[in-house]
Amino acid sequence: MKLIVAIVRPEAVQDVKDALRKAEIHKMTVSHVKGCGQQMGYSESFRGIKTQVNLLNKVRFEIGVNDNFVKPALEAIMGVARTGKIGDGKIFVLPIEECYRIRTGEDGSIAIG
Amino acid sequence: MKLIVAIVRPEAVQDVKDALRKAEIHKMTVSHVKGCGQQMGYSESFRGIKTQVNLLNKVRFEIGVNDNFVKPALEAIMGVARTGKIGDGKIFVLPIEECYRIRTGEDGSIAIG
């Protein structure tokens, strides 16, 4: 089992959700985050005081999948989240050791999906 | 050392915190997230324009624990976060390789608690 952590542009969120659904991946946890990478930040100013803000809005997907779903998930995300301009984001794949469905107490690969 | 990532219903948060405290687990990081799973989403509409929103409010716990605390933590969470209806959430257990307490610079299993 793997935990796929994908950081994408806010504009891509609806497309990513749709693409995942098409790849039969229906379960995910999503949150608003701020990110910085090669993309430039900007500086803010209020009443003469400047602040360097170099974190832009991004959206973070966290998707627990069984091993055979890793590839479809990655392809689904990369297929729609890519604009080719800097700021498109990253995907990390982490190992999951255990997984539980709270509703039933089931565990392992049956619980993840 | 393991990182327990638990996604639960917002209504369960106070109970989960209490249950963890009873299990002698006092340290955690928590955030508001949106999730989708078997639970249905809903569609929004504003001035005639519809948007499909299928992510519901959830709360994400992130708890770093030593190995012998994994079981008590899981039991604590599942004991109170289960309503038996879809939408109760998931728990993932990930391996932690290193852990540091910023205040002291201590590391390893002594730092986590």
Place this chain on the structure above:
Amino acid sequence: MKLIVAIVRPEAVQDVKDALRKAEIHKMTVSHVKGCGQQMGYSESFRGIKTQVNLLNKVRFEIGVNDNFVKPALEAIMGVARTGKIGDGKIFVLPIEECYRIRTGEDGSIAIG
């Protein structure tokens, strides 16, 4: 490749960003979270109804790095986020199995930086 997850005080955010930049680490994903640890919480009250709130504002950094950057990153963070008072936060290092740059589709250690 490792995923460094660091929970720090909100006051330390600008310094942590600067320190990471000096350590040649430019890429990160950051979010507002709530945390509890040895630091005391507080209780809220509204129109006579009390609520126990024991989660304080924290900021969570998530930094994917190649192995040789782990140490510099840890040192950078701990160097500036430490006040010596409880509440300074934690750093967890998790293993990353795969990493992809969405923009180009590159993967592995070249994609992470």
Place this chain on the structure above:
Amino acid sequence: MDSTNVLFLLIGAVMILSMHAGFAFLEVGTVSKKNQVNAFNKIIFDWSTSTIVYFIVGFPLAYGTALYVNNALFTYNNGIELVRFFFLLGFAACIPAIISGGVVGRMKFFPQCLAAVFLTGIIYPFFESLVWGKISFMGQDGSFFAQLFGTSFHDFAGSVVVHSIGGWIALPAIILLRPRTGRYEGHLDTRPSSIPFLSLGSWILIVGWFGFNVMSAQSLDNISGLVALNSLMAMVGGTISSLIFSKNDAGFTHNGALAGLIAICAGSDVVHPFAAVLIGAVAGIIFIKFFEFETEKLKIDDVLGVWPLHGINGTWGGIAAGIFGSKALGGVYDLNFFSQLTGSLLAVVYALAAGFILYKVIDVVFGLRMTPHQEMMGADLTFHRIETNPEESL
């Protein structure tokens, strides 16, 4: 002079109109984020249906004038009767706005709008007519009360007629509706969504209240600086007492100001300013104590606390006018305590009965309560298919 009176009443009418934004924001700030949009749509729609219903049925019922059949009134004395209608409509429309704050979070949209129709069409205007209107029973010179007690029942700006009627009607509605799911099983987060919106609502109400009270003179000749000052003093008394008694609780403080204003309406033209401070201060404490009693002891889930705020404090205002409306206590007129007491209690009985029947019938016929799933999703998504900050959802 008539044109001046038109202006005078119009200022009052518009200030009371603005108070409905205040009702909305007070509710929005106090409830959960998932019920904010609903508060807005409910208040503006209730205002709108109330306008139509009170125009066609309620105002004629209370005062005997059907403006729409008498075109001569459109221009007679600059149309003063039309503006008087507008002004008095503002009072009528407070009834559903008051109740709204108590039943929020689990009442269905259209049944609650339907209730507003009967409230402003019949239930409120009937009582109004007994005190201010064409049925010479309680408040009019030479009315039944005046003969019985020597002095008629005095309610200058509606502590009893408006606030207590609204607050006491809310009580059976809230009880019939039952508490929000999980409210007394510890599962429900009762914390307010936004103190700034709560405070904004409170401020809009405070400011508009001076139109409510001062323009109740209904003609510029009768304007009374004492009414303005006493309203101020009661607001201030309520704020101070509730801030101190609640140990600086933001919810009680902002409601305390309103509690004071509610209690002073009845006697604002007759009591001494220091009495007004006292009336307001007591009102602030009444709200705190009865809100806790109601929601914790009686386990009645009155979300904004409209029964203690408007109901009990309205009644207190009616009675307090009977106590402090006396020259011996520095007032400028001698009211009759028993007249005030009887009138105030009569309003309680009337409101409880009317409220019970109205909401019971609607409950039986249409059902009042949202489903548990709707309640969990919130009134915003259920009835309006939108969240309060739509752009933020994912």
Place this chain on the structure above:
Amino acid sequence: MDSTNVLFLLIGAVMILSMHAGFAFLEVGTVSKKNQVNAFNKIIFDWSTSTIVYFIVGFPLAYGTALYVNNALFTYNNGIELVRFFFLLGFAACIPAIISGGVVGRMKFFPQCLAAVFLTGIIYPFFESLVWGKISFMGQDGSFFAQLFGTSFHDFAGSVVVHSIGGWIALPAIILLRPRTGRYEGHLDTRPSSIPFLSLGSWILIVGWFGFNVMSAQSLDNISGLVALNSLMAMVGGTISSLIFSKNDAGFTHNGALAGLIAICAGSDVVHPFAAVLIGAVAGIIFIKFFEFETEKLKIDDVLGVWPLHGINGTWGGIAAGIFGSKALGGVYDLNFFSQLTGSLLAVVYALAAGFILYKVIDVVFGLRMTPHQEMMGADLTFHRIETNPEESL
């Protein structure tokens, strides 16, 4: 009596001033969070430049009085001409405020401010002078229209002169500017940032509107309760119809109230209150239908829907006055349908032409459109180097 008229006009002027906060919040709530600060700075700056320009050029153009060269006017009759200027300025300044809501999210800051200068300095005052001002053409007794149709063109409080002019000028501006990037390719999130701010804006506008309409009598002697009542009735009609037709959509409901108020301005002093309800109700539905037609069928990206709201409903208001402004239909005066129709259509033609020329010239000379990158970052960061909740950014 003059001092009273000064007060009368001043109340109107200040209420209209407050409406500009309403315009700002309506826009802030409807747009994306990244364009909120811009809405505030734009509205307050447009108000400010409009004041200067209308004082120096526009008001003299429309009414022939240059207040700054005639110090005697500063004290003559308590300075009534100065307050009349202030009152009428409020109308003029609505033009850029209306347009602002249509072009939001991709128009550059200074070009849009520059447009405001021409709008309130020349384009609006010229039309104003034809109806209310010194060029006796449409609205004045004995004007060209009066001779042609028997009755002059009647626009009591600006359905046509203010709202339709503003809304129809906005149309070419929006078309020239083209849709926001991705608007019709499905990439753009069009959801509003905040229903509470949208509702706050709507309420501020509703309340201020009574200054707009009632004080259009311009002297206390002429105050008309009918104007107040009809404004109320149209607001209520618009709210009810749009809530029902949109199935309780919060955006349409709050705009429906405004639609009703826009449509009633022209005939508020002459129609029957039930006609006002109807005019408002139709206006609410017009907004819904034409907003969908415009933004979905025609693919014109009018963010707040200012063309259907102010433009079409302003025109509808002018025409509706010609229909219902008749004693046979319960009104208090007989307007001429063809006079109203012709006047209303003339305004459309004038506004379209003026708007097209103005924005085309500015576009060619300075460029109207933000760069795609600026648009993506938002107008707040682009022009004001700040986000709307700065403390939250990291």
Place this chain on the structure above:
Amino acid sequence: MDSTNVLFLLIGAVMILSMHAGFAFLEVGTVSKKNQVNAFNKIIFDWSTSTIVYFIVGFPLAYGTALYVNNALFTYNNGIELVRFFFLLGFAACIPAIISGGVVGRMKFFPQCLAAVFLTGIIYPFFESLVWGKISFMGQDGSFFAQLFGTSFHDFAGSVVVHSIGGWIALPAIILLRPRTGRYEGHLDTRPSSIPFLSLGSWILIVGWFGFNVMSAQSLDNISGLVALNSLMAMVGGTISSLIFSKNDAGFTHNGALAGLIAICAGSDVVHPFAAVLIGAVAGIIFIKFFEFETEKLKIDDVLGVWPLHGINGTWGGIAAGIFGSKALGGVYDLNFFSQLTGSLLAVVYALAAGFILYKVIDVVFGLRMTPHQEMMGADLTFHRIETNPEESL
């Protein structure tokens, strides 16, 4: 006529009351999110204690009338003296509201409320009595200043008496209190929490200001359209200059409008409208330059910038009236420059001394400063045990 004056003053009084919601929101929007609730409770409580204290002590001190011992005044001339009190209370209550914005984030709750008692009970009324009240010293016909300079010190609506007194008292308070922890060590995030709330506060203040200034005529006969126009022109001047000079900074723009209004109070009844634009424009720039000078060079942590905004601009307003209040420069009256200068500077000296003594004594006796831990947690949790969006906390 008396009833009309009661209405006139009442409108002013209520508009100034509403400004206190404006003070609250301006502060709420500018400070950190952890200090929002505190701003609300502070402002409403200060208003309340000010009412009591100014009623019992302050107003009698300034004008010699103790309203509570003379029941005849309750009805005499429709109670006009009571409304005059209400109107003038609004000015007095500005003093703690102004100071509040400077000391926010680290001052304890009750010491700051205690200060308000002395400010509105004694310190402000004493100076007020010298200019407008019973001690014929500066502003009265035949006063000491009138004899000395030929013309008395003129402060029509309080640039000096209200704003400069408030702003200059704040200065020693802020200095004694010391900067917020980390303010000048780079650890403190000084970014505002909410531009919409900041703007809302600014708009409420702008609108209410017309009550502040116009009703300072104190009787309808003396109403002056010039006062209204000049207030508008100065607001507009301040907005334009500060927007341009700050390169479209939202904070400076919204404060610039207020800066203009502060500066015009003194001379609004005498200067030419173009002079008003200039006075306002200079005020806008003064705020920008002195705010930067104060907070960056002098390292005085004046959170909202109340010293440059109210203090320096109030003084500028007093002096500017002496410059532009001259028929030669288009004004309608000749003021005396030295009278204005001396009076304005006297206010500075008085305010600095009074402010220093007051806050020093309170500091020594009770302590002014929150603990570092309280400061870190925020005033909301410290004093009110609640956050501004309670439902969001976990």
